Amino acid sequence: MTPYKPRRLLPAALVATALVTGACSTHKEPDGGDTTSPASRAAAHTDVLFVGAHPDDEFQSLATFGQWRERQGLSTGVVTVTRGEGGGNAAGPEEGPALGRIREREERAAVGHVGIRNVFYLDKPDFWYTLSAPLTAKAWNRGPQQPTDTLARLVRLIRATTPKTVVTMDPRPFNQHGGHQEAGRLAVEAFRLAGDPTAFPEQITKEKHAPWKPSRLLAQSWKFDGPTGKQCAARRATDPHTGLPVVGVWPGARSRDHGKTWAQVERDAARTYVTQGFGALPPTVDTPADRLPCEWFTVLAEDGRPVTAPVHPQSGLRPLYAEFRDWAQQVHMPWLADDAQPAYPPAPATTVPEVAEAPVVDGTAGPGEYPGETLHLTHWDGKECTPDDCSADARLARHGDDLYVLVHVTDDKKGAALDAADDCKRHWRTDSVEIDIDPRGRSDDTSTTFRTGILPFTAHGGGPCAERDGDSHQGPASSTAPGMTVASTVTDPYHGYTVEAKIPLAGLPTPVDPAHLTANILVYDSDTQDKTGKSRLAWSPYGSAQADPYVWGTLRLPGYTPPSARPAPTAELPLDAARSQDSPASVEQSTRTGVPLGGGAPWGVSGGSSPRQGRGAVSTCGSAAWARPATTRPSR
Incomplete structure (x- = not known):
């Protein structure tokens, strides 16, 4: 039998498995009882x-x-x-x-x-x-x-x-x-x-x-x-x-x-x-x-x-799927990798216009602030809903080194209002907007991307709050995304909201490649007060649209020259x-x-x-x- 070598190295070559009967230990441990009985x-x-x-x-x-x-x-x-x-x-x-x-x-x-x-x-x-x-x-x-x-x-x-x-x-x-x-x-x-x-x-x-x-x-x-x-x-x-x-x-x-x-x-x-x-x-x-x-x-x-x-x-495998194929071969089960990589549909693309004056981040689209095309978000996950129940579109603009995103959401029922002081996190539990950016369009997972969740309203009559989740810098945007600002307007009586954000491109994990930057814009709709989601919309709605950078659409930035190279921030995983x-x-x-x-x-x-x-x-x-x-x- 061919020796089995897992991807996690073992020091000795492994041979055919055999059943060996071993003797039980007979010693007792302090306070632990006799484990051999x-x-x-x-x-x-x-x-x-x-x-x-x-x-x-x-x-x-x-x-x-x-x-x-x-x-x-x-x-x-x-x-x-x-x-x-x-x-x-x-x-x-x-x-x-x-x-x-x-x-x-x-x-x-x-x-x-x-x-x-x-x-x-x-x-x-x-x-x-x-x-x-x-x-x-x-x-x-x-x-x-x-x-x-x-x-x-x-x-x-x-x-x-x-x-x-x-x-x-x-x-x-x-x-x-x-x-x-x-x-x-x-x-x-x-x-x-x-x-x-x-x-x-x-x-x-x-x-x-x-x-x-x-x-x-x-x-x-x-x-x-x-x-x-x-x-x-x-x-x-x-x-x-x-x-x-x-x-x-x-x-x-x-x-x-x-x-x-x-x-x-x-x-x-x-x-x-x-x-x-x-x-x-x-x-x-x-x-x-x-x-x-x-x-x-x-x-x-x-x-x-x-x-x-x-x-x-399969041929033409992307890195994540090629790695899985190699693992399947190592464990002598290569058939596990059959059809592992799906036929990804063509990703959307749009040109982000440069504007002469910076949009005012106030939760509204002022005259001339967003002259580009309107991006329509469609059903991605959860229960499908009617346009009055949940629908959304987004618009983008660039001024200097800042990307501006405005998302308008139609929603018939308000979700739970989380407390901005200690619960501005895990935004998918209620009504929220998510903006995902891969600066160079080459990421195999979201650890090297920028992902932010924005709550349009919070408890006690509070306004919006933003955090980063799903990338290597978790926590409130005030500390994890310096220079980012958000605003929102919420209708009264409630039938939806608008979220607006300024995201400094210079603060992304790596310098932007203007021809290959990719992104996704998502909306989470709750309709309940129990902190559970119901429906999800996305600009590029395929697979795990929030976590699969292979899905995200291209944002073309004509005329943009990123700042000179700078040290990349140290990536961190919460490992407690x-x-x-x-x-x-x-x-x-x-x-x-x-x-x-x-x-x-x-x-x-x-x-x-x-x-x-x-x-x-x-x-x-x-x-x-x-x-x-x-x-x-x-x-x-």
């Missing part, structure tokens, strides 16, 4: 292990996990790489680690609806929404950690929990959160490496785990458009892109224990994710059972080996993560199961520590003896 080993074992990036990534599979438990007696555990510190918060102003701790509580409550007890967090930082798996991997494995740190933790967890089935997220790149992609990639790699004694050998020689080879690997397939109704689970289906088989689990079946459909159980669970706005979901699932779709999963591996499919190479040592629920779980906090090394090994000490976790034992008998049915 049969009860402790049983508490760690799970038949199914789900690997996701954020709290709530598992929620659209909870009906499946509940059915597997009730019908086949299969237990499920969840690995969540981050606590979602970089996401929105529909429940309050908390962000960062404080938000992560809230989201952990929500996740534990949600998965409890289907009998899941153990959620293992890897304590990695969540940051703004990105479509880049490489950028996510950089954040999750920042120095002084090794570039394989997250992978090592996941391999350790598979060896500790001995699942027969691993379920993860779709690793494919288009129109999908980079954290989801990276979680899927990590699971693919760890699925193979956990059974290889040469992969992270210290986990075997020092920590006394044994290699563990799961049997089945599934990936959530949210975008698969299969049949609906009870028969969807029996239908043979194939992913049209990869050619791999797809299996379904129908949530319309009734739960014996709950006395309701699994779709309703899943809805009850989903509504506990209040910070993510899921509390606004209707309490009752009213879709007729014969119209309920299956929860679909692509079968990536069976009997411990990849399921193969024909390979259809909530820690398992600060979570009583995680500490209790680690003590009960013997699985280290954060998936790290156990106490006494490579700096690990007991849960009551912090930093690491109690000692854990990884042995093939933990596994259920070979006759245990695999999850279906």
